[in-house]
Structure formats: C-alpha cells, structure tokens
C-alpha cells in the first residue's frame with residue numbers, strides 16, 4: 019500500500035513538485051473567493067504555513083491566486099492551515115492599530131479525531147487507525163451531515179479526510195460563515211452527546227422524551243452497531259470490555275438502593291431500552307472537539323494539504339459514496355511514483371480531480 | 387445632546403407615569419436629576435443584587451424554587467422590585483413604594499452601564515447578570531402581564547399555522563419539555579431563526595428544522611431574553627464610546643472605577659510572592675495545599691507528561707498566581723513535557739509561546755488572571771482527554787468518592803461532601819474538603835478561587851499566632867468585594883457643595899447618536 023512507500027525524509031524533494039504540478043490552485047482559489055461577492059474576502063483570509071523543522075508562520079495572506087501560487091511554490095509548506103477572514107490583511111496585522119484587527123468570519127468547522135475514541139475502540143489507540151475503527155468516522159459523518167443539513171438548514175458542506183486519523187467538515191454557507199462565537203458553540207453543543215472528561219465513565223445520559231435529533235442519530239448508529247461494536251470491536255467478548263459495558267447499565271448501583279426482587283426486575287425492564295440507546299451512543303456517537311468549532315479565529319488544516327507523517331493528501335470525501343471511502347487508498351505523495359513520468363502523473367491527476375469534482379461543485383453552488 | 391438643554395421635567399407625579407409597569411426593557415435612560423448620594427447607594431445596591439444573581443446561579447438551578455427564593459429575598463432586602471404583580475403605592479416596611487423601587491431599578495441599571503461598559507470582560511459579566519435577573523423577573527410575571535409586556539415593547543414574533551403544527555406534532559412533542567399532547571394544538575409556537583434562541587438550541591430543548599426553531603409559548607422568555615441581550619450589548623458599546631465624557635468628570639470617575647473593580651473579587655493576578663516557591667516544592671505543595679482541581683491536574687501532568695489546552699490554561703495560571711516566575715514556569719512545563727512525546731525543540735516551538743502568553747509576554751500582552759471557581763465550574767467543561775474543570779462538578783460522584791477515600795478523607799466526611807455535591811454546592815463541598823484536610827472546624831473565608839484555597843491552606847500550615855493575626859487582617863481586606871464597593875462612600879470626599887450637585891449630564895451619555 020502507498021503508506022509503506024512513503025518516506026518522510028523525501029518530503030523536501032516532493033513538495034516542490036506537488037505544489038508545481040498537482041495542487042488544485044484554481045479550484046482552491048475559487049472556493050475561498052466565494053465568487054468575489056464580498057470585497058477582499060480572499061485577500062483578508064489568514065493562511066498559516068508550517069515549514070521545514072516545524073517553523074510555523076501565521077498571518078499569511080495573498081492578494082490573488084497568482085500570488086498564492088507563487089508563495090506556496092516558494093515556501094513549499096509542509097502543512098497549510100486556513101484561518102478566519104479578518105478586518106484587515108493578515109500580513110499587515112502589525113501595522114493596524116491594536117484592537118482593531120479582528121477575525122470577522124469563517125466557515126463553521128468541525129474536527130473529529132480518532133484519538134478521542136480511545137476508550138471505546140480496542141483495535142488501535144492514539145494516532146493509529148485501521149479499517150475497523152474507521153467505521154466510527156463513517157458514522158460521525160452520516161450523523162453530522164444529516165443534522166447540519168436537515169436541522170440547521172446548511173447546504174454547502176465539505177467533508178475532508180484529515181490525512182491521518184480523522185475528518186474535518188467545512189460548512190461554507192454564508193449564514194454559517196457569519197455565525198458568532200456564541201452561535202457556533204451552541205451548534206456544537208447541540209451536536210454533542212458525549213459529555214465529560216477522563217473522570218466520567220458514563221458519558222451519555224438520555225432524558226425523556228428523546229429529542230428528534232437523537233432519534234435520527236440513533237437510527238444511523240443502529241445501522242452500524244452490530245457489525246462494528248459486536249464483531250469488529252468485540253465489546254462483549256473480552257472480560258475487561260464486558261465489565262465496561264455492564265458498568266454503563268448502572269444496574270448494580272440501582273440494585274443497591276432497591277432490595278425487592280420485583281422492583282429490581284421492574285428496574286431492569288424500565289431501564290433496558292434507554293440503556294441500550296445510551297450504550298450505543300457512548301460507543302459510536304461522534305466526538306467533537308467543541309473548541310475547534312467555537313472560535314472564529316481557530317485555524318484548521320486546509321484541504322489538499324499533505325500530512326507530513328503519512329504523506330497522505332487531505333482529500334475531500336464524497337458523501338454520496340461514503341462507505342467506499344478508504345483512508346488507506348487516498349493519494350499519497352511518494353517517491354515510488356515516478357514524478358518524471360508525465361503520462362502516469364497525469365493519470366493520477368485526472369483520477370483525483372474526478373473524485374473531488376462532486377464536492378467542489380457543492381461549494382461552487384454557494385458562490386451565486 | 388445635553389440633558390440640561392432639553393430638560394423634560396416630569397410632572398408632579400412622575401413615578402406613577404414612568405414606573406407604572408412592573409418590568410421594563412430599559413429602552414429609555416432616566417431623565418431626572420439625582421443627588422450624588424443617591425447615585426452611590428443605587429449603584430452599590432444593584433451591584434450587590436447582581437453579585438447575588440451570580441452566586442445563586444452557581445449554587446442553584448436557575449429558575450428552581452430555591453433560586454427564586456434567594457433572589458426574592460435579596461431584592462426585598464435591597465429595596466428592588468421583587469413581587470412584580472404588586473402594583474400599588476402602598477409603602478412596605480422599608481419605606482420605598484413600588485414605583486420608587488422601580489425607579490431605583492431603572493436608574494441603578496443605567497449607572498452600572500456606565501461602570502461596566504469599559505472592557506469586554508466587564509461587559510460580558512454585566513450582561514450575563516442582567517440577563518439572568520431579567521429572566522427571573524420575566525418568569526415571575528403573570529401570563530397576562532407577559533403579553534402586555536410584549537405588546538408594550540413591540541415585540542412580535544411569527545407563529546406557525548395549524549396545518550404545520552399538525553404535521554410536526556410528534557416532533558414538537560418530543561423536543562419541547564413541558565408541552566403535552568393535548569396542549570400542542572391550542573398552543574402558540576413561534577418560529578424564529580435558530581440564532582435567536584441559542585440557549586434552547588444548545589440544550590436541545592426545542593425542535594429545530596432547516597435552520598428554524600419552533601418555540602412553545604411558555605419558552606418565549608428565550609426570545610425576549612435574546613432581544614434583551616442584543617440590545618443591552620449594543621447599548622453598552624455605544625456607552626463605551628461616550629466614556630471619555632464620563633472620565634473627565636472627577637466626581638463620577640473614581641466611583642465608577644470602584645464599581646467596576648468590584649465584581650471579580652481578588653483576582654490573584656498580581657504576583658506578590660514571585661520566586662518564593664521553588665520547583666522542588668511543588669510536589670509536596672500539591673498534596674498539602676492544592677485544591678482538588680489543581681492537585682488533579684498536577685497528578686495528570688506528572689503521569690502523562692502532557693496536558694491539553696484547557697488543563698494547561700487552568701493549571702498554568704494557577705501556578706502563576708501562587709508565585710512561579712515566567713522562567714520557572716517555562717522550566718516546569720518543559721521538563722515535564724519532554725519526558726513524554728514532546729522533545730525540547732518541539733516544546734519551544736509549540737508550547738513556550740502560550741506560556742509566555744499567559745504571563746502577558748506575547749500576543750495581545752494581556753495579563754491573564756488565574757481562573758476563579760465560577761469560571762472553572764461554569765465554562766469550558768472537560769471532554770475526552772481533559773483533566774481540567776472542578777472535580778466536585780465534573781467527576782462522577784463514584785470516582786470522586788474513590789478519590790476522596792484515597793486521600794484519606796473519613797467516611798462521614800465523604801458523605802458530607804457528596805451531599806453538598808448532590809445539592810450542586812460545589813464550592814461548599816470544596817470548602818468542606820478544606821476543613822477536613824486541614825483539621826479546621828469552621829473556615830472563616832468563603833471559597834471562590836483556587837488560589838485563595840492555596841493561600842488559606844498555606845496560612846494554616848504556616849501556623850504561628852502572629853501569622854494568624856496578619857491573616858485575619860488580609861482576610862478582612864479581601865472580604866467579599868461587595869463590601870469593598872460599599873466602602874466607596876467613605877472614600878469619596880464628603881464635604882463641599884459639589885457633593886450634592888446634580889448629575890446633569892448623565893443621560894447624555896446614554897443617548898444613541
């Protein structure tokens with residue numbers, strides 16, 4: 019697989035080629051310019067680059083597609099982040115009177131990272147992923163995509179593979195770009211069901227009646243749960259993981275307060291359906307990093323950035339064909355692929371373009 | 387727009403006309419002249435009221451019977467309107483008639499606007515408390531009064547038709563707590579953009595479709611509050627712009643400054659004892675004098691050689707507050723992080739910046755203040771991988787119990803603490819923990835800050851009678867900030883005729899351009 023072909027040490031040689039020949043500048047600019055409807059929308063956008071040796075340069079901004087291209091080809095960033103649209107050109111932020119340089123707008127973004135699921139997956143941990151746990155990302159996308167469209171009425175969603183162990187979502191509707199910090203955090207909290215840090219075992223508590231949003235989310239989880247949780251993760255097979263699940267039923271605790279067998283049985287019946295739902299959600303419901311979504315000025319890795327560790331490109335994910343998305347099959351920047359060989363390279367390029375065309379079209383729709 | 391030029395003298399019975407309504411939107415600034423003495427009392431009293439609003443909001447569920455009871459008591463005590471349906475001139479024991487109380491409410495609100503428009507932080511605090519106060523009062527109105535209020539203030543919201551209601555019946559039922567199957571049809575539902583009802587969206591207490599929320603009539607307070615909040619925040623921004631005018635008034639300025647400093651209490655950002663603590667002491671201090679939240683963070687840091695952003699902020703600022711210098715802080719964090727996955731180089735690039743930031747050495751150069759309990763308890767709750775927050779608030783009671791057992795708290799002590807936690811009295815639980823671990827029967831302070839916990843604990847372990855006396859003195863000095871605010875009176879000059887001069891320009895400050 020491409021992963022094994024990739025050698026991080028070759029990145030300095032590969033990046034210039036990538037930015038010269040493959041990076042989709044024109045689509046990229048087209049997206050971020052949003053049809054030029056608002057003045058200086060692209061020009062006041064912050065980009066930040068991570069260069070060789072982790073040198074981090076913030077507040078880059080560009081006056082045109084040409085300038086963006088030139089700079090990227092000159093600096094060959096290891097990683098590109100996109101920030102907010104500011105009141106002034108970010109690269110001149112030092113010359114503006116302090117306090118008046120402010121982040122005004124940005125896409126509403128979501129960041130889902132597999133490391134946040136470590137307590138509920140047994141196949142891998144930390145930065146590792148495999149096809150078994152990738153199901154969690156599929157579930158996350160299905161749930162959030164539905165809610166953002168149907169509940170919040172957003173239309174222009176771009177889902178992107180982060181290049182390593184998670185996915186990002188860029189909500190590009192004008193209304194989304196203009197949301198306040200308070201509104202962003204309200205949206206993120208509406209979408210968050212998993213509550214509590216390392217000191218909370220039971221992270222999902224449902225109340226009656228169950229909100230339509232939770233019902234809809236459960237319907238999604240339902241489709242994947244048996245295969246994912248019982249087979250792939252085997253949560254009811256190993257002693258340790260069984261105990262975890264049992265603890266979540268909280269029956270033991272309830273039984274302490276109730277001695278009568280009839281009453282205990284009533285409790286079992288009463289709790290059964292709710293606990294089933296709570297457990298399913300705790301194991302499968304998307305875990306959002308609320309802080310990323312909250313801030314207008316928060317930076318997020320750009321689509322088409324290269325992941326320096328894996329060499330994988332942060333490519334858009336086709337929602338229409340989500341179950342087929344394979345993080346191990348995304349294009350990788352790699353020496354193995356002879357960059358010199360023009361024909362092969364072109365083939366690669368067209369393939370990638372086809373794949374992403376659908377997603378880009380969605381964004382273009384927003385420009386009108 | 388000088389007030390003196392367009393002095394609209396209100397008639398002989400101004401109160402009755404101006405203050406005929408139990409609740410107001412504060413659309414119009416007061417137009418009368420008031421004495422400096424009245425100015426002060428009003429302002430200080432409202433500040434006390436707002437402090438109470440803040441405190442009960444932490445201890446009780448907003449809107450719960452105890453919450454309301456406390457606010458009623460405090461309003462009564464301070465001569466603010468408290469039973470809003472009371473609408474007569476009958477004087478109660480305190481001496482102020484209902485219209486007089488409403489007048490006080492009106493004027494004091496506008497005075498605090500002056501004091502609290504100055505910075506982002508102050509504005510946020512003021513708006514939050516005023517919004518909570520308004521919510522309590524609005525909820526206290528009868529249904530008829532509510533409608534009147536909406537009508538009088540021109541607050542109109544779109545309702546949905548019967549067809550739509552029928553089609554959405556199930557969804558509305560399942561998303562609106564308190565709406566039953568029978569009532570759904572003859573109840574008004576308002577349809578507004580979700581941005582106008584964020585509190586309901588956040589808590590999922592409302593049905594949301596295609597960007598609109600469907601709010602049952604009984605929740606209309608949310609939309610009204612949203613309006614209230616928006617208007618108040620705009621008004622404060624405008625007031626801030628006319629601030630130079632206020633600042634040039636030497637009678638007002640010291641008073642306003644005192645008022646605005648009063649809300650936070652001691653903020654522990656001024657470092658008195660920088661460098662008095664060595665890094666070697668930290669482990670033992672964390673066991674002895676740290677409140678649980680910090681002890682917990684410290685332990686997590688030592689174990690994982692890492693803390694996520696929320697934890698770094700909460701703990702880092704605390705450390706700054708107990709006297710670590712920037713250099714010590716950098717060394718402390720670096721030495722721990724490089725034992726984990728971060729090498730020294732990466733640390734200097736990725737983390738050192740934010741630590742210098744905490745000390746006001748980078749970025750906007752604001753000097754960050756250590757978080758108080760309120761902030762730890764109410765904002766930014768911990769999520770996956772986080773160790774920050776307040777253990778009394780954010781830990782499962784079962785885990786908290788284990789932890790307390792591990793720290794050798796007696797079973798009866800644990801029960802007392804868990805009882806307090808159950809009642810949502812997190813700070814009291816923490817204080818109980820202090821008493822139990824310091825062998826003190828009754829603490830004399832009231833805990834509101836992790837750094838305060840630390841200082842108090844150090845005093846106990848410092849021992850010695852002299853130290854004790856000194857401690858009482860400082861204790862007094864930093865007694866509840868409200869007391870400080872009420873001292874303002876003595877600090878202002880008390881002689882001279884200017885003192886009773888009327889505040890003529892006051893309203894010009896509130897006028898929109």
Ligand code: SF4
Nearest residue numbers: 677679759776816836
């Ligand atoms: S009450 Fe305050 S000091 Fe005590 S643990 Fe909670 S946040 Fe920390």
Ligand SMILES: [Zn+2]
Nearest residue numbers: 141142148151
């Ligand atoms: Zn896996």
